[in-house]
Amino acid sequence: MASNATSGFVVPQDAEPTRDYSAEFQRLCTNVNPVNHGEFEGTVSAVIEEAARDESASSTRACPVAIQRCRRGGKTFMLHAVASILERCKGNRLPAETMIIFISLNSVTPYNVAQETAYDAILSRIAWELTNRNVKSFINFRGRHSDFGAVDDWLTDKKVILIVDELNVIQYTATQYTDRSALLGNIVQRNGCAVLYSTHQRSTADLLRGLSRRRHIWKHIPRIVNEDCLRGLYCTRSRRKRLLFGLPSYEGDFLHWCCKILE
Known part of the structure; x- marks a missing residue:
């Protein structure tokens, strides 16, 4: 894939995202009372449970956690809610050093199959968060670097809960799709780490390939149940x-x- 990038990305020393997820969620809630029948908290509990699972000491494999609904069904809103709660759990239900990293393959960081591989699509967005978006435009940031493999290395000894919005936009035919699945699978299996993602689809066999070998925990999005x-x-x-x-x-x-x- 053609690129004018000149350098590989170097993870900043002592990198740690500083996004205020609670403030972001509150901005979404400024003029609306979100419907929540315990779905937010249930998803948080599932993510924390999977992050605490140690595959080396148990025969039970860790699971990715997922939410699914059609377009414009509230998935992004719920992920913001969950991220804000998880952030408040650090130092209590989660180790204090846990990093909550929220990336999207839509919104201000839309996936471009012609310009990025499936593998780099995940790593480059994590990289942008690790710099705390000091380059305001993600497209400009991505264009500055020819390789994001250093992020994969950085992840190996960090406690990270990775939240991925719209994972379904990366089709299984994309370049380095297998590498992307392996990347996410490695995060899932590490003690102290977890992956939560949203999708329009429910077919993990086609959607996730490598991850589909793991059981998925599907959590419900709040529904309008009464007047x-x-x-x-x-x-x-x-x-x-x-x-x-x-x-x-x-x-x-x-x-x-x-x-x-x-x-």
Whole structure:
């Protein structure tokens, strides 16, 4: 794949992401009461349990944790909620040195199959987080480096919970797909580490290949189960325009639908 990059990425000394996941989630919740019947906490517990699993001392293999729903179904919103809770668990239910790393293959870091391999797609986004996004544009950041293999080496002795939004956009036909699956599988199996991802699909046989050899723990996304849930999302007519423009499209479209029903 053609690139004008001139250097391999070097992991910063004492690298540690400093994203404030609680603040990010609160911004999403500024004008909406999220529906949650315990799904957020249940997913957090599953991730923590898998991170604590030591395959070297047990016959039970660690599992990736996943959530699945159609496009604009609230997956990204839930991952932000889970990340914010996990961050607060550090030093308590999680070791203090645990790093919560949230990457996306959509949003401001869209996957480009013509310009990046499946393997580098994961590593380059982790690298960007390790620099705390000191280069504001991910595309510019990625273009500066010819190789991100140093991130793979860096991961080997770190306690990392990796959250991947929209993992399904990397198709199994992509270059270095097997390497990408091996990378994620290695994170899953390490004591103190875990992988949580979202997908539109449920077919792990086609979606994840290497990871599909592990049992997946599928967690539920909150659902609207009664009228009270729906009214909790309702915004007044005067606030609706600001709300819809202030939230990501997946949430805005859903809220617009809710508002129309309640009028």
